[in-house]
Amino acid sequence: MGSEASPSLPVIDFCKLDIKPGTPEWDSLRSQVWKAINECGSFEAVFSKFSQELRESFLNEAEELFALPLETKKSYVTEKPFRKYVGQSPSSPLNESFIIDDPLIFHNMENFCNALWPHQEKPSFREIIQSFCKEVFELEKTIRRMIVESLGVEKYLDEHMNSANHLLLLAKYASPQTSDVDSGLPAHTDKNMITILHQNEVGGLEVQTKGGEWIRVKFSPDSFIVLFGQSLNAWTNGRLHCPYHRVRVNENNKARISAGFFTIFKEGYTVEAPEELVDEEHPLLFKPFDYSEFLKFLQTFAGRSTESALKEYCGI
Numbered sequence: 311m312g313s314e315a316s317p318s319l320p321v322i323d324f325c326k327l328d329i330k331p332g333t334p335e336w337d338s339l340r341s342q343v344w345k346a347i348n349e350c351g352s353f354e355a356v357f358s359k360f361s362q363e364l365r366e367s368f369l370n371e372a373e374e375l376f377a378l379p380l381e382t383k384k385s386y387v388t389e390k391p392f393r394k395y396v397g398q399s400p401s402s403p404l405n406e407s408f409i410i411d412d413p414l415i416f417h418n419m420e421n422f423c424n425a426l427w428p429h430q431e432k433p434s435f436r437e438i439i440q441s442f443c444k445e446v447f448e449l450e451k452t453i454r455r456m457i458v459e460s461l462g463v464e465k466y467l468d469e470h471m472n473s474a475n476h477l478l479l480l481a482k483y484a485s486p487q488t489s490d491v492d493s494g495l496p497a498h499t500d501k502n503m504i505t506i507l508h509q510n511e512v513g514g515l516e517v518q519t520k521g522g523e524w525i526r527v528k529f530s531p532d533s534f535i536v537l538f539g540q541s542l543n544a545w546t547n548g549r550l551h552c553p554y555h556r557v558r559v560n561e562n563n564k565a566r567i568s569a570g571f572f573t574i575f576k577e578g579y580t581v582e583a584p585e586e587l588v589d590e591e592h593p594l595l596f597k598p599f600d601y602s603e604f605l606k607f608l609q610t611f612a613g614r615s616t617e618s619a620l621k622e623y624c625g626i
């Protein structure tokens with residue numbers, strides 16, 4: 311963490327993602343990840359995997375999506391919780407977003423494109439979004455593997471790696487019309503396993519330190535901000551810190567575009583801390599739960615009204 315005057319997130323260089331588990335380079339990266347998790351529950355991954363062209367195309371495709379007519383955007387609804395368009399709600403009036411279910415699955419992207427562009431083929435959207443997501447989700451898997459190793463529970467590695475699905479959030483934050491409006495997304499902790507956030511040059515993401523200070527995340531085209539959520543914390547039996555974060559956008563005439571790469575537990579998978587992580591010093595914190603059932607609870611009034619929703623749902 312930086313000086314007291316201006317705290318910053320730990321920065322970890324993932325430029326050599328092809329390093330192999332078991333090598334000294336891997337071990338060094340893993341100890342940096344574990345240290346950052348303990349200190350902040352968040353870090354900036356420097357990830358220069360993308361050409362400037364691909365990154366710009368990715369952000370441009372997202373911008374084009376939000377430029378569609380409101381009625382068209384609203385027509386994207388699915389039967390699954392949260393996988394839909396949300397626009398300008400009273401609690402975050404500048405924000406609109408889409409959540410796409412596992413974007414690496416061809417027909418999910420096809421369904422999404424058919425809903426948004428019913429009269430037009432949109433292969434570029436699908437291809438660009440998928441090429442981008444593929445790399446970010448590889449980064450996510452590397453980080454999760456490092457966590458399992460750091461906890462010394464490698465015997466659960468395969469099961470754990472296979473227990474996850476991915477979601478893509480695309481969000482736009484309109485620039486406020488007056489300089490005294492200072493809002494974006496209220497402070498919250500994430501409920502999923504891991505979130506990786508990327509943003510255009512407008513910036514606005516803030517992450518809270520354990521000491522309660524807000525870090526304004528500095529923008530760089532290679533920055534991917536990693537945050538840990540309540541479900542992964544439950545699986546580790548409370549070994550992780552899930553930081554509060556928020557978005558504050560200021561008047562600057564340009565919209566903020568962001569992408570959230572979410573990892574969640576698969577529907578039907580029972581999330582349960584490995585017995586090795588439960589002892590007298592670390593009594594079991596959560597009863598086994600199914601993440602997709604927990605999502606339903608999150609949509610109820612009780613689930614929406616608390617920040618410690620998982621604790622309410624299945625805390626011991």
Ligand SMILES: O=C(O)CCC(=O)C(=O)O
Pocket residue numbers: 479481495500507508509515555556557568569570
């Ligand atoms: O737009 C962002 O960068 C943050 C989004 C976020 O925190 C969330 O959707 O949980």
Ligand SMILES: [Fe+2]
Pocket residue numbers: 498499500505555
């Ligand atoms: Fe979040």
